[in-house]
Structure formats: C-alpha cells, structure tokens
Amino acid sequence: MHVRHLPSPCAPAPADAITGSAWITSLAVPEGPSRTRVDRVQFAPGARTRWHRHPLGQVLVVTEGTGYVQRRGGPAQLIRPGDTVRVAAGEWHWHGATDTTSLTHLAIEELPADGTPTELGEPAGEGEPAAVPAVTRTLLLDQRLPAPRVIDHVEVRRITIAPNENPGLHVHNGPVFGSIESGSAVYQVEGEPEAVLTPGDVFHEPESTRIARFDALGEGVTFLAYFPVGPGETPTLTLLDS
Incomplete structure (x- = not known):
C-alpha cells in the first residue's frame, strides 16, 4: 500500500x-x-x-x-x-x-x-457535428406525494444558512422541494441515511416528517425552497426537541 x-x-x-x-x-x-x-x-x-x-x-x-x-x-x-x-x-x-x-x-x-x-x-465539430443542444432539460426529481393536495399557489424562497449553523430537528406543515445554489449542507430525514448536498442537488422534505439535519458546512449554504401551498395555508417550520 x-x-x-x-x-x-x-x-x-x-x-x-x-x-x-x-x-x-x-x-x-x-x-x-x-x-x-x-x-x-x-x-x-x-x-x-x-x-x-x-x-x-x-x-x-x-x-x-x-x-x-x-x-x-x-x-x-x-x-x-x-x-x-x-x-x-x-x-x-x-x-x-x-x-x-x-x-x-x-x-x-x-x-x-x-x-x-x-x-x-x-x-469534435468536424466530420460528424458535435451536436451540443441549445436547450438541455434534465429531470432532477420526480417525487410522488403520499396523498393528493389542493394547491392554489407556490411560494419560492431563497434561504441562506450561515457556516456551521444547525437549524435543529424540525417539521414542515407541507411538502418542501429545494435546490442548492451554493455551499453545502448535511441533510437527513430522521431514521434515514445522511447525505451531503452540494450545488445542483435537489431535495424533498415530506410534509409533517421529522427532518433531523439540515446543517450548513464550513462555507454555509444557500438554496431555493419551493412551498406548494393550499387555500388559506402559510408555510411554517416547527422546531422540535431532539
């Protein structure tokens, strides 16, 4: 060795x-x-x-x-x-x-x-053209929800967590979808393996599911979060005791 x-x-x-x-x-x-x-x-x-x-x-x-x-x-x-x-x-x-x-x-x-x-x-580009597409569409996530929901609008938020900050154990009152813009974070649904999210990665936080970790690493993390919202609902995050 x-x-x-x-x-x-x-x-x-x-x-x-x-x-x-x-x-x-x-x-x-x-x-x-x-x-x-x-x-x-x-x-x-x-x-x-x-x-x-x-x-x-x-x-x-x-x-x-x-x-x-x-x-x-x-x-x-x-x-x-x-x-x-x-x-x-x-x-x-x-x-x-x-x-x-x-x-x-x-x-x-x-x-x-x-x-x-x-x-x-x-x-590349000679002989047979190197056909680089002008528009590329890549499916990043196809997430089935556990039950149908009535959605009348979607909130999109840009969220930044400072370096090494840990929001703690939490739940959302509705599903959350996100994509990492910069930095990185450790993500874990309680009882499931951890994952490190980096720019371009997408994630799903299921409704009323305990999220054990969304811990920013040394450079912090910025991500877009998409909240599908029903009539009269306001997206909320509830912190729990670990």
Missing part, C-alpha cells in the same frame, strides 16, 4: 488530443499485474477532446463543473458532479467543458496488455 499526501503535479494535456486548454494529473499508473490508469483531467471553459476511442473502454467520474459527453451517432449529454460515464470498448466519443464553465473529471482506463494506444480522430 502506498499513500501519497502531497498534491500530484499536473501537466498540459497533449495538444493533438484536446481543443482548448486542459490539464492532466496522473493519480495512478499501472504497477505489477495491474493495467489500470487513473487521471484527473481539468478542462477550461470551451475545451474538449477530439473524437477518440479506447481499446478497452473508459469510465469518467465528474467531480467539478459542467460539461458534455457524446458518442458517435448520439446526442451530446450534459454531465455534472456525481455523474458517471461508462464508455464502451472501441466506442468513438468526445467529452469536455461547456462554453461557459470548466469541467473536472476522473478518467479510469484499463490499458491493453499489447500496448494498443487510444485512437484519435478529428476535432
């Missing part, structure tokens, strides 16, 4: 493989019988790979930013932190940042025993 505590050096990505600016940090190289390579790849806004294919395929794990991935003959798909992309062996594809955001992902690849290299094609 080897533990490396110091940051690994990064290097510019090969100019013949990337359009724009990108940097590669080698995290693991094949040793002994292992043929697995792990790199962290950071794309500047607008940077993307050429069309290419790997003899044994590849797995991408998005850690920061927003980007696109596209296989030959298919549409470009938006990718964001937490997404995993499995590229099949020999599948032509490209991946990279959007025009306005950076992208960082891990690239995990098994290298062939015979040394067959990755095959590079034309830049």
